[in-house]
Amino acid sequence: MLFDLQPKRRREDLYDREEELKEFSEAIELGETLILLLGIRRLGKSSLLNVALSESGKPFSKIDVRSLYFTHGSIPQELLARKLIEGLLKSLKGRDKVRMELVNVLSRVKGVKVSGIQVEFDEKPDLAGLLERLDAWAEKTGRRVIIAFDEAQYLRLSGIRYDGLIAYAVDNLPNLTFVLTGSEVGMLHDFIGLDNPKKPLFGRYAREITLKRFSREQSGDFLRRGFEELGVKVQEEEIERVIDNLDGIVGWLTLYGYLRGVRKLSEKEAIEELFERAKALVLDEVSALTRYSARYWYILKAVSLGNNSWSSIKEYVEFKAGKINDAKLSALLKNLVKYGYLKKSRDGYSIPDPVIKEVLKRVNLPLGKFLTLP
Numbered sequence: 001m002l003f004d005l006q007p008k009r010r011r012e013d014l015y016d017r018e019e020e021l022k023e024f025s026e027a028i029e030l031g032e033t034l035i036l037l038l039g040i041r042r043l044g045k046s047s048l049l050n051v052a053l054s055e056s057g058k059p060f061s062k063i064d065v066r067s068l069y070f071t072h073g074s075i076p077q078e079l080l081a082r083k084l085i086e087g088l089l090k091s092l093k094g095r096d097k098v099r100m101e102l103v104n105v106l107s108r109v110k111g112v113k114v115s116g117i118q119v120e121f122d123e124k125p126d127l128a129g130l131l132e133r134l135d136a137w138a139e140k141t142g143r144r145v146i147i148a149f150d151e152a153q154y155l156r157l158s159g160i161r162y163d164g165l166i167a168y169a170v171d172n173l174p175n176l177t178f179v180l181t182g183s184e185v186g187m188l189h190d191f192i193g194l195d196n197p198k199k200p201l202f203g204r205y206a207r208e209i210t211l212k213r214f215s216r217e218q219s220g221d222f223l224r225r226g227f228e229e230l231g232v233k234v235q236e237e238e239i240e241r242v243i244d245n246l247d248g249i250v251g252w253l254t255l256y257g258y259l260r261g262v263r264k265l266s267e268k269e270a271i272e273e274l275f276e277r278a279k280a281l282v283l284d285e286v287s288a289l290t291r292y293s294a295r296y297w298y299i300l301k302a303v304s305l306g307n308n309s310w311s312s313i314k315e316y317v318e319f320k321a322g323k324i325n326d327a328k329l330s331a332l333l334k335n336l337v338k339y340g341y342l343k344k345s346r347d348g349y350s351i352p353d354p355v356i357k358e359v360l361k362r363v364n365l366p367l368g369k370f371l372t373l374p
């Protein structure tokens, strides 16, 4: 179902993305070892990744780094190794022979014990050793193993040099392909540092697949098909209004379709409910930022209200939160661009997601939500 809210897993539930899937499989077939899947939030990176991995027919492991980070507060090697192995075994469901082969290989890695779907460690697992074994197995059997880190930029918060490990693998283990996705595109670029001579992956080649929002035409087609699938009739004018409000961001279009088509709300109710949910999401996401500085909030608020130049943002922020020096403001703005909350262009700063912009415009902060104003 097109309007299912979970990240899609099956090709038939994924609207379009033909080009991106083709590019992904081409990179795999060419034996490329590093693929980046980029795009702001809710454009369908996880969905595309799920479908691309399952269509690849290769053994793969997909690790949701963002949720690991938020559940555990850090990402120790044991956890990553466990998730990696469990994912691989899961991807071989129904392929018992290959699965047994892999269990044998993994059991020979120092410190690792695999029985059934259970993974145990006698000692701290050696991740590099594990990857080497996987590569050797892939080489011997003519396979390619895909390791995907969804929202990989969170690996950088783990305190462990995973960028070095990935660089080592990309350079030395040609039968493994790493896929990194990121909605905080600037943060992901910082983490892997392809252009940064000080970083281990400097100068490496990566296949970059950047997800775009749907065009007006695609958005309309997506909505019409989704409603048709549910047997719900919707006027053309409504479709046009929805596209005006949600602007080709598939996550919002899907949520609207779900509220209207599955929950059977009226157009007005569906839009209201969508903004309510968006508000909860935005406050949640933004509060992670504002723990560092409440000024992030005022900057976003300033831009949502139409202040797009550096000086008008500064004026607003100072009016709300007192003096801020130029270097500090520039640093905060730069971070917001890296996180994908703001876009910087010739016309100044803007908020790339119209729903988030509207939410920020409407919402006033609950008092006491933020503690610091550094």
Ligand SMILES: Nc1ncnc2c1ncn2[C@@H]1O[C@H](COP(=O)(O)OP(=O)(O)OP(=O)(O)O)[C@@H](O)[C@H]1O
Pocket (backbone or CB within 6 Å): 002, 004, 005, 006, 007, 008, 013, 014, 015, 016, 017, 039, 040, 041, 042, 043, 044, 045, 046, 047, 048, 183, 250, 251, 252, 254, 255
């Ligand atoms: N091509 C598509 N066809 C149909 N539905 C899609 C498509 N891409 C994404 N969706 C839907 O849009 C929503 C967001 O998708 P997904 O979680 O894959 O995006 P994301 O970019 O990974 O988002 P996030 O930044 O929150 O991780 C989900 O409800 C998903 O089912």
Ligand SMILES: [Mg+2]
Pocket (backbone or CB within 6 Å): 045, 046, 047, 150
């Ligand atoms: Mg995702």
